[in-house]
Amino acid sequence: MIPIEHILLLSALLFTIGVMGVMLRRNVIVIFMSIELMLNAVNLSFVTFARSMDSMTGVVFIFFIIVVAAAEAVVGLSIILSIYRTRKTLNIEEFNLLKW
């Protein structure tokens, strides 16, 4: 059995990679993927705790999160698609109209 700390460390690592991706990359698709990574990092720690506590609820919960994340991915991708159609770019620095 893998010690719980290792898995949590992995989760934290994945999460940090996601954060850095969101912060540093300019391509919207990549940023979006980074967000998914963060989400799944959290899922990982969630399921780890569920296993270590022998809780079925936690495991079931993961499935809900995955379903919602799938829906969210659909919405997110379609937004990106329509932005691309109007702006012909995916560089996030170009999307700065919504300000004062």
Place this chain on the structure above:
Amino acid sequence: MSQIWLVPAFPLLGFILNAFFGKRFGTRFVTFIGPLAVGLAFAQSLVLFFQMLEIKGNVLNEHLYTWISSGNFEVGINFTVDQLSGLYLLVITGVGFLIHVYSVGYMKGESGYYRFFAYLNLFVFFMLLLVLGDSFLLMFVGWEGVGLCSYLLIGYYIEKDSAAEAAKKAFLFNRIGDFGVLSAVMLIFLAFGSIEFASVNAEAAARLEYGGPLVTAITLLLFLGATGKSAQIPLFVWLPDAMEGPTPVSALIHAATMVTAGLYMVARLSHLFVLAPFTMNVIAAVGAITALLAATIAVTQTDIKRVLAYSTVSQLGYMFLAMGVGAFGAGVFHVMTHAFFKALLFLGSGSVILAVHHEQDMRKMGALKNKLPITYITMLLGTLAISGIPFFSGFFSKDEILWKAFSSPFGSPWLWGVGFITAGLTAFYMFRMIYLTFHGESRVDSHTAEHVRESPFSMTLPLMILAVLAVISGFFGVPHVFHLLPNGMEVYFHNFFAKLPVEGHGSVSTEWLLMGLSVAFALIAWFIASRLYHSGFAVAAGLRRRWEWAYQLSLNKWYVDEIYNAVIIQPVRFLSTHLLWRLFDQNIIDRGVNTTAIVARAVGSTLRPLQNGLTQNYALIFILGTFLILWYVT
């Protein structure tokens, strides 16, 4: 069951139908519904009136709905028919019905025909609410409602500037009176814990000290309200201007019914008013002075409706004089006879005005006697009644008032004297109006003169009915000295009004003497009027030159409007402009608001660069914030 609620329900239904469907269904529908609604109310009023006379105690009560219930304080929508409201019911619905019928002819072809009848029905509804309500609150609803309808109908000709001004003036003057009524009602609530007329009247003597400051304050405030509604000094100036409305409105609202609401209130609370001798004296004095002042103004007016308007103010003064000397029955009697003959005179003047194509100036009338025979005869009968010529209705009611003004413990020879002079002036200006309008040579311009013809039947019929009433209604209250009939008014109002603390004095021979004097004076005034005006203004012009200052004083209404303008309106306007607007509004309120805005804008512009539209910037702040929270938590 007595079904009192039906009486106001008919006009209310009429209002709803006319207001919401009148335009769509057209003139015939409105012509049918408008008078019918009031006619049905009249029929039901008759039924109720005789029911009320038959039952013991002469009171019909009806509880419809509990409006406010809070602890011991309860106000219901309750209707009461007793001697006073029964009589008012008949006058309002009866005269109201006749005037509705008359309006069908008078308003024919006017734009907004349906609007006129809707307002008129609504007015009748509120007026009935006013007299049927058994508490101050319900009465006040009616009180405000008739004020609203008065406003709407004075301003009926919405395209006329002067009509709008007059409506506004009437509304504002009534507001001043309403302040008095509301304050009085609050004081009454404090003193009695109840605002029902029955309990206030019953407990007045027990709860309030005779002549004490509280009862004096209450009654004076109520009287202030009455002066507003019933056009007495100091709030009478709105009534002559109210003549801007259509003539049936002047007849119904500004002569027969609404303006007697103030008198109704005083009569209704007679048990309260007799406890305040000071107020009674004020009422009598104000009534007498108003009567005289208005009569002196009426003498020189040339607008036929304004003569009648000042005459109304003057006659209302008479009624208040009666109330003030404790002759409540006589006052209400005069309300009734006045409703008949003044409605008649106004409707007659409307018939004349219509005949000469909406000309109201008597300088452009004359010699209409033969062209308008029915109008002439009926108006002459009304004039005889108002002038107090014996055996016409005004004679009985006016003489009753004059006699009471002389003999009552609250009365005095002075009050009688003022009333006496007014009676003479009344005869003078009324016959002046008759002579200028119907006699002499025609001053109607030739083009119009060809088209002068008698009004349609729907207008002359009400005139004839009212003329009959104006002649005979006086026999309802024949004074004792005639030994002719029992005084119907006294029998009718037996034990209804408060008794005066001391009995009146005066012998039968004095009463005969005073009666003879006032009749003689009226006849002399008639004679003078006929000498001066039987052929137009020529004879009077010489007199006018000699008394130019008095003529100007009377013509310009004693400059009351100008005095109000200088003493009240201008100072208020000055105060508003310089203190309230320039100083307070601009310097304090506006500056305060602007400062707040400036501060908000300054803060905003310093924080604005944070929101630069770059998503990653926001994400960075978000993450830094998360770290901050984590650092704080651990």
